[in-house]
Amino acid sequence: MCMSCCESIESGIEPINPCLCGAPETQAAMDRIEADLTRRRLLGGMAAVVGMFAGFGLAPTDLRAQTPGRPTLLTNLRFFDGTTLQMQTGRDILVEGGRITGLPATGAGPEDATVIDCGGRAVTPGLIDCHWHATLVGISKLAALTQDIGWVHLMAGREAGATLMRGFTTIRDTGGPVFGLKMAIDQGAVTGPRIFPSGAMLSQTSGHGDFRLLNTLPKTSGDTLDYTESAGVAAIADGRTEVLRKTREQLMQGASQIKIMAGGGVASPYDPLDTTQYTLDEMKAAVEAAADWGTYVCAHVYTPKAIQRCLEAGVRSIEHGQLADDAAIRAMADADAWWSIQPFLADEDANQYSDPAAQAKQQEVAQGTVRAFEAGRAEGVNMAFGTDVLLNPGGAASQGRQLAKLARFMSPLEALHMATGAAGELLALSGERSPYTGALGVIAEGALADILVWDGDPETALDFLDDPENNLRLVMKGGRVFKETL
Incomplete structure (x- = not known):
């Protein structure tokens, strides 16, 4: 404490404190500055982390998630369900909450769904x-x-x-x-x-x-x-x-x-x-x-x-x-x-x-x-x-x-089955130790919505798999679209 302040106190005169460190106004200002610095550090750290991951190609790149409460409907397609050794037509694929919730007849899906027109292309499970x-x-x-x-x-x-x-x-x-x-x-x-x-x-x-x-x-x-x-x-x-x-x-x-x-x-x-x-x-x-x-x-x-x-x-x-x-x-x-x-x-x-x-x-x-x-x-x-x-x-x-x-x-669809429906059965041996709840490798009601759209005909050949950059037109995993060039 300074000498003049001590003299003022002893004389009973109200002091004028030249040091305002403890004043409420000063404390409030300091709180605002600290909050701003904290926010800047947080944003800077987040940017650094995201920048690091983006630089290595690791940042999440999904194009969109499902709108809450609104289903997604894939239509105008031919699909391989992962099990039946033939391409199927006349149905759409309905996705809600990360799962396939139905295979309605073409045109019979819900009116409020977000529609993805597959352009008549081949659809397979992930x-x-x-x-x-x-x-x-x-x-x-x-x-x-x-x-x-x-x-x-x-x-x-x-x-x-x-x-x-x-x-x-x-x-x-x-x-x-x-x-x-x-x-x-x-x-x-x-x-x-x-x-x-x-x-x-x-x-x-x-x-x-x-x-x-x-x-x-x-x-x-x-x-x-x-x-x-x-x-x-x-x-x-x-x-x-x-x-x-x-x-x-x-x-x-x-x-x-x-x-x-x-x-x-x-x-x-x-x-x-x-x-x-x-x-x-x-x-x-x-x-x-x-x-x-x-x-x-x-x-x-x-x-x-x-x-x-x-x-x-x-x-x-x-x-x-x-x-x-x-x-x-x-x-x-x-x-x-x-x-x-x-x-x-x-x-x-x-x-x-x-x-x-x-x-x-x-x-x-x-x-x-x-x-x-x-x-x-x-x-x-x-x-x-x-x-x-x-x-x-x-x-x-x-x-x-x-x-x-x-x-x-083997036939192309038999080969594709080995990497879809059959592979999903093998994964199911994990039972309760499976990290994911739901069927994989199939397009079926209740299965996880891992869905691909291809340029190519899986019934005749699988050569299109060799060029996914150009032939793989949509990648959906768990209902989230990670690639879409339809």
Whole structure:
């Protein structure tokens, strides 16, 4: 307090305070300034975040959502419902609240609906890729093992938007740290497909998911986790106890199904293709833990012996399996298991490998692919489409072309069924662990409104899938329109 103020108080004279810091008027002014600064910081931060995401192509780009209380009616169309192997006419598609609520006769829909005229084009359900790696698809192996994990996730977000724009409205992620990406998409912060996550791929030591370098061996109890383990790409687990622990960790994080490595692979350098990985008891541990949560296990596997062991353990989805013999294929059919199979043909769209050993393994798998499709269909095995584009920055764009290749083995609509209605049945094995409520892969009353409009005729060929930029005219996911060029 100043001397003059003290003298005034002592004399009983009302002081004149030259410092107005505590005055009500000053406090009010300070409150207004602080509120304005807070608002500016908030807006600036929001702009920075949105700008960052927009710069990477991650910002939400849906053109419009449904008007609350007002349905959307797609009309003037021919549609494939995902199940019936023929194009249907004479009906419209009514969408309300993110779901298909009816298939009224043409012209019989509600008068107050927002009408989308499809111009006589082909309409299909949103496509489903049952074997995708959303975090690992668009980057190289070197980048995946060495780059900052934040950059890896940003690249995954960019690729997620491109995936949706190819017409794949749902993917089953069969291994990788995808839980955060899924959450961002579901909350509308990032554009992308629905994701059924597996989390980290479970692998035995020396298995297909063991990416450690030889100079890190032997591992001791005090060693830190390998980068791929700490990042959530893979989880090395040996013995029943560890398999149970790692399975439960993925379920805790939100896995809709569990992925195990049951045999050798092409991309990994230390596990020969003919090896059988995980003992029966270890496999059963994963199956039992998943079943306790109401879901299932899918397994990376190629060889007959390993396939038979998977089926004995209760694995519900065989991933790849191109080297299956007749007995293994019949066993899949008898067990009512699913065969998530990819058109591995060692062609221009195949994952690229510089290692001669990997190239030899790739050729061996490709030689079994044609027979696998033919024999699987002959035995009546449940078959669903997947691509498994992996660590291949230029390969993701081939996703639709990979599906079109299935018309080599079956009719175009049968091939399309594998990526719609059949794939939706496979996803339904997740039961209560499914992240989404409602049928997928079908155009039917009550199904989720994931709908595509194409230039092309699915009854005669699927070549139009190779050019979604020009041929895919409308992308709707959950009733929201993300692309419309009708």
